[in-house]
Amino acid sequence: MKILTVVGARPQFIKLAPVSKELRKNHDEILVDTGQHYDYEMNKIFFEQLNIPKPDYYLGVGSGNHGHQTGEMLKKIEDVLLNEKPDLLIVYGDTNSTLAGALAASKLHIKVAHIEAGLRSFDRRMPEELNRITTDHLSDLLFVPTKTGVDNLKVEGVSKGVYLTGDVMYDAVLNNLEIAENKIGVSKLFDDLGLKNHECKQYMLATIHRAENTNDKEKLTNIFEAMMESNENIVLPLHPRTEKYLKEYGLYDKVQKSNITIIKPVGYLEMLLLEKYAKKILTDSGGVQKEAYFVDVPCITLRENTEWIETLEDGYNVLVGSNKDEILKNIKEFEINKNSKTNRFGDGNASKVIAEIISRY
Structure with a gap:
């Protein structure tokens, strides 16, 4: 065929x-x-x-x-x-x-x-x-x-x-996580990305790219102010659109001088490792929500809804939108119970x- x-x-x-x-x-x-x-x-x-x-x-x-x-x-x-x-x-x-x-x-x-x-x-x-x-x-x-x-x-x-x-994304994670560990390794990854002072489970990972967040000054400001006020060590592979609007809204320099470490977008294998060894993940991505679930990392989703309700039902994901107080609260408090995972994927x-x-x- x-x-x-x-x-x-x-x-x-x-x-x-x-x-x-x-x-x-x-x-x-x-x-x-x-x-x-x-x-x-x-x-x-x-x-x-x-x-x-x-x-x-x-x-x-x-x-x-x-x-x-x-x-x-x-x-x-x-x-x-x-x-x-x-x-x-x-x-x-x-x-x-x-x-x-x-x-x-x-x-x-x-x-x-x-x-x-x-x-x-x-x-x-x-x-x-x-x-x-x-x-x-x-x-x-x-x-x-x-x-x-x-x-x-x-x-x-x-x-x-x-x-x-x-x-099929679960297939991909299973197929490639071991390859990522063997081919790259987390210590080498931190060195390559300039994350000299980072340790496993001692940082949070953030990915922000959706137009509903980037194109709205109030929403993007709330999200980044919450992350900065958390004082957590946050790693941010910066999407080109997000970078554009951070600069347009006058936020970029402030973010650069904060607790948020900006890195360039990374490959798939690198992203899997960053996800696996993060303490928590903040994202507005659909795929990253699932990958967080697959590698047993709490996910804070910067959206009002999700197509992956299974991650919510199993207690691995929480929706916070762009509400600054909710983002801060969940950065500090949200945890998962691995016994609640049902593997419905x-x-x-x-x-x-x-x-x-x-x-x-």
């Missing part, structure tokens, strides 16, 4: 790695990178670290408003589909690359498979939520990581082609399950 896979952002590269490895045992895979994340640290390094084959097509779309970005992808993906004529198109997650791939294929009557289907935050102000819903309703095969996702789809009248497979074999279903299909 000829399969065309569309990716374009960091979380999708991570999910792609174990699935592509399984698919290529029995199928021809054409890989398309839309270029949605075009910075080297946030794109090519993931291909190198995860041994992902070089993309057959690089579309170079880059950043832009949602309509412009999605439209450019739609045009370019359609050209690729017309040229390659695949039997199946695979998309991952909830980005504009996901939506553009699903739209282009469905309009050409090419079957669509959505990996990480069924997720819902129930907040349609989030562009990701609109991308998820639309992609799910366009897809022929829906690979769902948790039972919650299956239930969400059932409520929307989607039951045909739905498969509960487990989470599968057994680490989701990629094999997905490949087997596609082969039968």
Whole structure:
């Protein structure tokens, strides 16, 4: 079978790695990178670290408003589909690359498979939520990581082609954490990143990138003031958008002189180690919430909602939004009980399950 896979952002590269490895045992895979994340640290390094084959097509779309970005992808993906004529198109997650791939294929009557289907935050102000819903309703095969996702789809009248497979991100963490330990090692990582005075479980890790936080001066100010007032040792791999707005709001110099240690965005293996050895994690990322859960680290989520409610139900995650008092309170008080963990994300074999279903299909 000829399969065309569309990716374009960091979380999708991570999910792609174990699935592509399984698919290529029995199928021809054409890989398309839309270029949605075009910075080297946030794109090519993931291909190198995860041994992902070089993309057959690089579309170079880059950043832009949602309509412009999605439209450019739609045009370019359609050209690729017309040229390659695949039997199946695979998309991952909830980005504009996901939506553009699903739209282009469905309009050409090419079957669509959505990996990480069924997720819902129930907040349609989030562009990701609109991308998820639309992609799910366009897809022929829906690979769902948790039972919650299956239930969400059932409520929307989607039951045909739905498969509960487990989470491919869990596959990726299991596959790569040991590699990260052996290839890099935490002591060498601290030295390489200039974290000379850092020790395991003696720092907190923060990742902030969502437009709902970065593009709102009050929210971003509240988040950073809470982190600075906590006096905790906080490591921050700084997203380019966050850096832009910290400078625009006049916060960057203050943050640089604070208890927050700014580092450049890191590769996937480095990020896994930073997560594993953190005391707590503060994030507005969906993927980092899960990775924190997988490595047993308390997660403080800087959002009002999450698509990963399993992490909340197991007591591994807490939602604080941009409320300064809540952020400070949970930095000081939030802890997890490892006995409450239910491992509802599968057994680490989701990629094999997905490949087997596609082969039968």
